[in-house]
Amino acid sequence: xxxxxxxxxxxxxxxxxxxxxxxxxxxxxxxxxxxxxxxxxxxxxxxxxxxxxxxxxxxxxxxxxxxxxxxxxxxxxxxxxxxxxxxxxxxxxxxxxxxxxxxxxxxxxxxxxxxxxxxxxxxxxxxxxxxxxxxxxxxxxxxxxxxxxxxxxxxxxxxxxxxxxxxxxxxxxxxxxxxxxxxxxxxxxxxxxxxxxxxxxxxxxxxxxxxxxxxxxxxxxxxxxxxxxxxxxxxxxxxxxxxxxxxxxxxxxxxxxxxxxxxxxxxxxxxxxxxxxxxxxxxxxxxxxxxxxxxxxxxxxxxxxxxxxxxxxxxxxxxxxxxxxxxxxxxxxxxxxxxxxxxxxxxxxxxxxxxxxxxxxxxxxxxxxxxxxxxxxxxxxxxxxxxxxxxxxxxxxxxxxxxxxxxxxxxxxxxxxxxxxxxxxxxxxxxxxxxxxxxxxxxxxxxxxxxxxxxxxxxxxxxxxxxxxxxxxxxxxxxxxxxxxxxxxxxxxxxxxxxxxxxxxxxxxxxxxxxxxxxxxxxxxxxxxxxxxxxxxxxxxxxxxxxxxxxxxxxxxxxxxxxxxxxxxxxxxxxxxxxxxxxxxxxxxxxxxxxxxxxxxxxxxxxxxxxxxxxxxxxxxxxxxxxxxxxxxxxxxxxxxxxxxxxxxxx
Numbered sequence: 071x072x073x074x075x076x077x078x079x080x081x082x083x084x085x086x087x088x089x090x091x092x093x094x095x096x097x098x099x100x101x102x103x104x105x106x107x108x109x110x111x112x113x114x115x116x117x118x119x120x121x122x123x124x125x126x127x128x129x130x131x132x133x134x135x136x137x138x139x140x141x142x143x144x145x146x147x148x149x150x151x152x153x154x155x156x157x158x159x160x161x162x163x164x165x166x167x168x169x170x171x172x173x174x175x176x177x178x179x180x181x182x183x184x185x186x187x188x189x190x191x192x193x194x195x196x197x198x199x200x201x202x203x204x205x206x207x208x209x210x211x212x213x214x215x216x217x218x219x220x221x222x223x224x225x226x227x228x229x230x231x232x233x234x235x236x237x238x239x240x241x242x243x244x245x246x247x248x249x250x251x252x253x254x255x256x257x258x259x260x261x262x263x264x265x266x267x268x269x270x271x272x273x274x275x276x277x278x279x280x281x282x283x284x285x286x287x288x289x290x291x292x293x294x295x296x297x298x299x300x301x302x303x304x305x306x307x308x309x310x311x312x313x314x315x316x317x318x319x320x321x322x323x324x325x326x327x328x329x330x331x332x333x334x335x336x337x338x339x340x341x342x343x344x345x346x347x348x349x350x351x352x353x354x355x356x357x358x359x360x361x362x363x364x365x366x367x368x369x370x371x372x373x374x375x376x377x378x379x380x381x382x383x384x385x386x387x388x389x390x391x392x393x394x395x396x397x398x399x400x401x402x403x404x405x406x407x408x409x410x411x412x413x414x415x416x417x418x419x420x421x422x423x424x425x426x427x428x429x430x431x432x433x434x435x436x437x438x439x440x441x442x443x444x445x446x447x448x449x450x451x452x453x454x455x456x457x458x459x460x461x462x463x464x465x466x467x468x469x470x471x472x473x474x475x476x477x478x479x480x481x482x483x484x485x486x487x488x489x490x491x492x493x494x495x496x497x498x499x500x501x502x503x504x505x506x507x508x509x510x511x512x513x514x515x516x517x518x519x520x521x522x523x524x525x526x527x528x529x530x531x532x533x534x535x536x537x538x539x540x541x542x543x544x545x546x547x548x549x550x551x552x553x554x555x556x557x558x559x560x561x562x563x564x565x566x567x568x569x570x571x572x573x574x575x576x577x578x579x580x581x582x583x584x585x586x587x588x589x590x591x592x593x594x595x596x597x598x599x600x601x602x603x604x605x606x607x608x609x610x611x612x613x614x615x616x617x618x619x620x621x622x623x624x625x626x627x628x629x630x631x632x633x634x635x636x637x638x639x640x641x642x643x644x645x646x647x648x649x650x651x652x653x654x655x656x657x658x659x660x661x662x663x664x665x666x667x668x669x670x671x672x673x674x675x676x677x678x679x680x681x682x683x684x685x686x687x688x689x690x691x692x693x694x695x696x697x698x699x700x701x702x703x704x705x706x707x708x709x710x711x712x713x714x715x716x717x718x719x720x721x
Contacts, residue, residue, distance in 0.1 A: 091163055091165060091174075092163040092164075092165040092166060092167045092168070092173070092174035092177065104182065104205075104206055104209035104210065104232070105209055105210065105231065105232065105259065108206075108210055108259055111206045112126075112206065112210070115259055115260050115261055116260075116261050116262070117261070117262055117264075117266060119260065120255055120260050120262060120263065120264075120265065120266075121265060121266050121269045121270070123206075123207045123210060123211075123253070123255060124153050124155075124265060124269075124270060125273060126203035126204065126206065126207050127153070127155045127203070127204060127207055127251050127253070128143070128145060128155055128273070128274070128277070129203060129360070129361075130155075130203060130204055130249075130251075131143045131155055131156075131157035131159065131249070132277055132281065132284075132360050133359075134157055134159030134160065134249075135157075135159070135281050135283075135284045136281065136359065136360065136415065137159075139159045139160045140157045140158055140159035140248075140284070141158060141283065141284065141285060142157065142158045142284075142285045142286075142287070143155065143156070143157045143158075143284065143285070143286045143287070144156045144157075144286075144287045144289065145270065145274060145286065145287070145288050145289070146288075146289040146291065147265060147267060147270065147288075147289065147290045147291055147292055148252070148291055149291070149292065150263075150264045150265065150292050151254055151255060151257075151263040151264055151265065152252065152253070152254045153252070153253060153265055153270075154250060154251065154252040154253075155250070155251050155252075156248060156249070156250035156251075157248050157249055157250075158246060158247065158248040159247065159248055159249060160220070160247055161218045161219050161220035161247045161248055161249050162174055162175045162178050162216065162218050162220075162249050163175070163178075163220075164218055164220055164221065164225050164238060173225075173227075173237075173238040175216055175218060175225065175227055175238050176227065176234055176237075176238060178204055178205065179204060179205055179208045179214070179216060179227075179229060179234075180205060180208065180229070180232065180233070180234065181205060182205050182206070204251065205232075207251075207253060208229050208232050208253070209231070209232035210232075210255060210256055210259050210260075211229070211231070211232075211253040211254055211255055211256055212230065212231065212254045212255065212256040212257065212258075213228065213229065213230050213231075213235075213253065213254055214228070214229045214230075214251065214252070214253040214254075215227070215228050215229075215251075215252045215253070216228075216229070216249070216250070216251055217249070217250040217251075217252075218248075218249050218250075219244040219246055219247050219248045219249075220247050222243060222244065222245060223240050223242065223243055223244065224240070224241050224242035224243065224244045225238050225239065225240055225241065226238070226239055226241045227239065231256060267290050267292065267293065270288065270290075271288060271290075271297065274286050274288050274297075274299055275299050276308075276362070277299075277360060278299030278300060278301050279301050279304060279305060279307060279308035279311075279411075280304070280305065280308070280357055280360050280413055281360065282301055282302055282303065282304035282305075282307075284300070285298065285299070285300045286298070286299040286300070287299075304341070304413075305325075305341055305342075305343045305411040305413050306323055306325045306343045308343070308411050309323050309343045309344070309345060309409060309410070309411050310323065312353075312355070312409060312411075313345060313347060313409050316347045316348075316349060316409075317347060317348050318345050318346065318347050319345065319346035319347065319348070319407070319459050319460065319463050320345050320346060320456060320459060320460070322345075323343045323344060323345040324342075324343070324344055324345065324446070324449060324456070325341070325342070325343045326341070326342060326441075326445035326446070326449065327339070327340065327341035327342070328340065328441045328444070328445055329441075330437035330438070330440060330441055331437070332416065332417075332431075332433055332437070333433055336416070336417045336418075337416070337417075338414070338415075338416045338434060338437045338438075339414070339415040339416070340369065340412065340413065340414045340415075340437075340438055340441055341412075341413045342373060342410065342411070342412050342413075342442065343410065343411045344377075344408060344409065344410035344411070345408075345409055345410075346407045346408055346409070346459075346460060346463045347407045347409055348407060349407055349543060349544065350406060350407065350470075350542075350543075350544075350545070350546055350547075350604075351406065351407075351604055352405040352406065352407075352408045352409075353408070353409045353410075354366070354370055354373070354374075354405075354408065354409075354410045354412065355410070355411050355412070356369060356370050356411075356412040356413075356414070356429075357411075357412065357413050357414065358414045358415070358416070358419050358421075358429050359414075359415055359416070359419060361419075361421075363421075363427060363428055363429050364427045364428075364684065365422075365427040365428035366428060366429075367421075367422070367428040367429025367430060367434075368429050368430065368431055368432060368433075368434040368435040368438075369412055369414045369429050369434050369435070369438050370412060370429075371435050371438075372434060372435040372436065372437065372438030372439040372441075372442065373410070373412055373438055373439075373442055374401055374404070374405065375401070375435070375439050376438065376439040376440070376441070376442025376443045376446065377404055377442055377446065378399065378400075378401045378404045379439075379443055380442070380443055380446045380447050380450065381399060381404055381460060381461060381464060382398050382399055383447075384450050384457045384461060385398075385399065385461045385464070388454075388457065388458065388461065390461050390462075390465065399464050399467075399468060400468070400471070402467070402471060403464045403467040403468040403471060404464055404467075406463075406464075406467035406470070406471075407463060407467065414429070414434070414438070416431070416434065419431060470546050470547070470548075473546075473548055474546065474547035474548060492561055492562060493533070493557070493558035493561050493562055495518075495533065495534055495558065496531060496532070496533045496558070496561075496562050497522045497525070497531060497532045497533075498531045499525075499526075499527060499528060499529050499530055499531045500527060500528050501528055501529045504576055504577055504578055504579050505579050506529055506579070507529055507530075507531065507577065507578045507579060507580075508529060508530045508531065508578055508579065508580040508581075508582060509530075509531045509532075509533060509562060509563065509577070509578040509580070509581045509582065510525070510530060510531065510532045510533070510582045510584050510618070510672065511533050511535060511559070511581065511582065511583050511584065511598065512532055512533065512534045512535065512584045512585075512659070513534075513535060513584065513585035513586055513590075513591060513594050513659065514534065514535070514536075514537075514586075514658070514659065514660055515534050515536060516659075516660040517534070517584070517586075517658070517659035517660045517662075517667070518532060518533075518534025518535075519534070520659070520660070520662060520663060520664045520667045521534070521584065521659075521664075521667055521672065523664035524664035524665060524666075524667045524668030524672055525668065525672055526672075526673075530672065531562070531578065533558065533559065533562050535555055535558075535594070536555065537555075538590075538593060538594050538597055539553070539555045539556055539559070539594070539597050539598065539601065540553040540555065540556055540597075541597060541600070542556075542597075542600055542601050542604055542605065543600055543604070547568065550567075550605070551567075556601065559598075559601070562577070563576065563577060563578065563581065563606070563609075564576060564577035565606065565608075565609075567605045567606060568605050571605070571606060571608065573608045573609075573612070576609075576614065578614075579614065580614065580616055580679075581609065581614050581615050581616065582616045582617070582618050582679055583595050583598050583599075583615070583616070583617050583618065584618040584620070584659065584671060585618075585659070586620075586657070586658040586659055587620060587622055587656070587658075588657060588658065591658075595617060599615070599682065602615055603684075607684070610682060610683065610684045611684055613681055613683070615681070615682040616679040616680060616681055616682065617679065617680045617682060618671050618672075618677070618678075618679050619635055619671070619677075619678040619679060619680060620635075620656065620659060620662070620667075620670060620671045621633035621634060621635050621656060621670050621671075622634060622635060622636065622637070622640070622655060622656060623639075623640050623653055623654065623655055623656065624653070624654040624656065624666075625640070625643050625644070625647070625651050625652070625653055625654075626651060626652040626653075626654070627647050627650060627651035627652070628647075633670050635678060640653070659671075
C-alpha cells in the first residue's frame with residue numbers, strides 16, 4: 071500500500087508565512103575530507119556508523135515536525151541497503167542561494183555546516199546546530215536522490231558520492247510540500263551496507279512517542295511489513311509502554327508540561343512523566359530536541375533536585391520526617407524505583423561529547439528545577455493520596471539504603487570489598503598489568519576446566535560460574551552482597567560495587583563473558599550484563615565488557631576441521647565442499663576440548679569477541695525485563711515480532 075503523505079490535508083502552500091528561504095541557509099565551510107575520514111563525522115564505518123546515516127536523515131524530518139511544519143513521515147527500507155525518508159514539511163529551499171549561486175537543495179547536500187538550523191527564524195529548536203547531517207550522508211552514499219515538493223512544483227536532483235550528477239530540475243507539479251531523500255550507502259566506505267531494521271523500528275517508535283502530533287509510517291519491504299506509529303498519549307503512553315510489565319506504586323503516571331526561559335529570554339519547554347515501581351534502582355530516559363541524552367545532563371539534574379525538594383517538603387508537612395538533615399530523604403531515596411521520561415526542547419542546546427549524550431547548558435538545571443517544583447507541588451497538594459504513596463515508597467528506599475550501608479560496612483570489615491584475597495575458583499593469570507590481562511567468565515564447571523587448560527596462563531584468567539547468577543533487577547543490595555557467585559565476580563574484577571566502585575582498581579582490561587550459544591547461555595549473558603549495567607556501569611562506559619562468540623558448527627572434510635560461527639557460514643563452507651562433509655553442531659562449550667576452545671574462542675589471533683556498549687547493555691536489560699517480567703502481553707508481542715529470526719532452538 072502506497073502511503074499518501076497528504077491524508078491529513080496538510081497543504082503547506084496555504085500555511086503561515088515563514089522566512090525559510092535559501093538565504094536562511096548560512097554556510098560556515100565547504101564539504102571537505104568526509105570521505106577520507108568518515109569516522110570523524112559518524113563515529114565509525116561499521117554497522118553503527120551505517121545506521122547513523124539513516125538517523126541523520128530521519129532527524130531532519132523530525133526537526134520539521136518540531137518546528138510545526140510536518141505532520142507525516144514515511145520511512146521505507148526499499149532494499150537491505152537502500153533507504154528513503156519522506157516528509158510533508160516545507161521542503162528544502164529550491165531558490166538560488168545569493169552567495170553560492172546554486173540551489174538551496176544543492177547547498178544543503180554538498181556543503182558541510184550548511185543548514186537552516188543556524189537561522190533562529192527558520193528553526194526554533196532542532197536536533198543540534200552541527201549542520202553536518204544530510205551533507206555527510208550524501209558524501210558517504212554511492213548515490214542519493216533528493217525530491218522536493220515546493221512552490222507548486224516537484225524538483226529532483228541526483229548525487230553520486232557527494233557530487234551532483236545534474237542540476238536541480240523541475241519534474242512535475244504538486245500542490246503540497248515536502249522532501250524525500252533516497253540513498254544507498256557506499257560499500258567503498260562501510261564494512262556493511264545492510265541497515266538494521268530493528269534499530270530503525272525502535273527509533274521511529276521512540277520519535278512518535280516524543281512527537282505526539284506526528285504520524286510515522288515504517289515500511290520494511292525486505293520483511294514485507296508496514297507499521298504505523300502515532301501515539302496521542304505522547305510520553306505518558308511511552309512511560310506506560312516502558313513499565314507495562316512492572317508493578318507500579320501509582321495507578322496512573324504523574325504528568326506535567328511547562329515552559330521557562332533562558333537568560334536571553336528564549337523558551338525552554340519540558341514535559342515530564344514519571345511513576346514508581348517496586349523494583350530497585352532508577353530508570354530515567356531523557357531527550358533534548360528528540361535526541362536521546364543517554365548520559366543525562368542539566369535537565370535531568372534539575373528534575374532530580376526539584377523532585378527531591380518537593381517530596382521532602384511534603385514528607386515534613388505530613389509528619390513522615392522531622393526537621394533534621396539526617397532524617398531527610400536523599401536523592402538516592404527519591405530515585406529508587408523511579409521510572410521517568412523527560413522531554414526537553416530549547417534553542418541552541420550544548421551537548422557534551424560527539425555523541426550528544428549529555429546536555430551541558432548550565433541554566434537549564436535551574437529552569438527545570440523550578441518547573442518541577444511548581445507543577446509537582448500543585449499536583450501533590452491536589453492529590454494527597456498520591457503524595458503519601460510516593461513518600462512511603464521513599465521511606466522503604468531510605469530503610470533499604472541504611473540497611474545496605476550496614477551490609478557494606480559488614481562485608482568491608484570482613485575484607486570482601488577491599489581484600490586482595492581472590493576467590494578460590496579463580497584461575498588467575500601471572501601478568502599483573504591490567505592493560506595486558508583478560509578475565510573469562512565461563513558458564514559451567516566443565517567448560518571452565520577446558521578454558522583453564524586452553525588459556526594463555528600469562529595473560530588470561532578464568533572464573534567458572536555454577537549455573538545462573540542472581541537476578542539483580544529484583545534484588546536489593548543486601549541480597550546481592552550475600553550471593554556467592556556475585557561475590558566471586560566482584561572480588562575477581564577488583565573494583566567493588568555501586569558506591570564502593572573504584573575503576574582504578576580494575577584487574578583486567580578485558581572482561582569476556584563466555585557462555586553457551588543456547589537459551590540458557592543467552593539468559594546468563596543477560597543476567598551478567600544487567601549486573602554490570604546496574605552496579606558496575608563504568609565497565610560498560612569504558613568498553614571493558616566483551617562477549618565471546620564460540621562456533622556453532624565443526625565441519626570435518628578431507629582431514630581438515632573448519633569452524634562455522636553462523637548458519638550462513640555453514641552454508642558457504644558446505645557449498646565450497648560440495649556438501650561432502652561431516653557436520654557437528656555444538657550445543658555447549660563443554661562439548662569442546664581445551665585445544666578447540668582455545669583456538670576458536672580464546673586465542674587473540676583467531677577468536678571472535680564482541681565489545682558491549684552501554685546502549686547494548688541497556689537494550690539487554692530491557693529485553694530481559696520483557697521476557698522475565700510478570701506481564702504476558704509485552705512478552706507475546708516481542709516473541710511474535712522476532713519469531714522469524716529463530717533458526718535453531720535447543721529444547
